Amino acid sequence: MLDASPAAVPVDGDLDEASPQEARRARILDAARTCFAESGFHGASMQRICAEARMSPGALYRYFPSKHVIVEAIAEDERARCLGVLDLVHGDGPLVDRLVAGALAYLDLMHRPGSRALMLEISAESLRNSAVGDLFGRNEAVVRAALAAVVAAGIETGEIAPDVDVARTLQVMFAVTDGLVLRMGLEPDLTTEAVEPHLRRIAAALLPAPTRPATP
Template identity: 35%
Template sequence: MNVRFTVGAMARVSQAHLDARRRQIIEAASRCFARNGFHATSMQDVLREAELSAGAVYRYFPSKDALVAAIAERAFAAIRAAYEDAASATPPPMPDELLGRVLGRVLVDTVPGADAGTFARLVVQVWTETLRNDLLGDTLREGYGAMRRVWADLVRAYREAGMLDSDVDPDDMARTLIAAAQGFIAQQALFGDVRVEGLQAGLRGLMSMRDPQAG
């Protein structure tokens, strides 16, 4: 009985170790790619950043393309989880608050130990790479579709809470709000001088506008 328990515990610890090692490699590669881009970064660069042997890294990722795909999946999963968590409140937060929560979380938490610009530059690298990598393009489309579905569900929640007119198309609104988040990330990557609070304030300003001809 004690032997079986000990073996089971060792297996669980071993899996936890394997998962932690995989995260370590992904996070090291993310920092390298954000600094120098995918094509200027070699697997040797990743090995040095992760402080691991070639065998330890290739056990998880047989190629640089496999690493890139894993990073993309991790980024999309983090963004989707942040949207789902923020949107689970009742009543749902207004779009400015929701986008602020999501971006404030993913810009800092996705690549531990790195600044907000690292994640933004990494995302732009992923977008660019999808133009030549069909597998990564499929991952991007899947992640984008999942985020649109989350936003469409949120729009329906806005309707049920009486916060939004019933004639607003959920997918149109989803695409527009995703575009706002993407634009913010692109500005952060290119210029590095944007703030999440500024995006929130700008969205609030747009949401407060009134048509003077509406009467």
């Protein structure tokens, strides 16, 4: 269960009263991401988040009355980042190029400190906690629907073979990308530059061009 109980913590320095509200909000969410990545959703108490944000419980609770509300806000922020990646996919150029550009942008996002650990914690918690699974599952559904529409458009224009199973193809592409996030954390030399040509070959194999009839 998500912990929503306030607790007093030592405060080394509160934010200046003149600081913008959005800066305070971002500071809390950054602290929560750090705590969730290090200790998991259950291990990171509101007290711990207050300490990481260097903010009093009273100040933090004015923005987020419970840990669940913090998780909701993180999910909303992640959704906005996903939509930013989708902008690359909706651009101009060959579909495979656009999909690879989107995948590389996502992998770059996962290089931010704590992002990979947080993604893994979200995945694990989603299996244990349906409420968390629903929050982040909605984000994935938005991305999946957008990509399905892009691939379907490629089939309609004749860029992609008509017999491609769009839903299954996207499942495989998501699995490859998520697997790379983990593997790139275990093997630091596996950079986005190193995986780019391989991603391109995988995407081209999953989304082949229509077969041209043999010339008699």
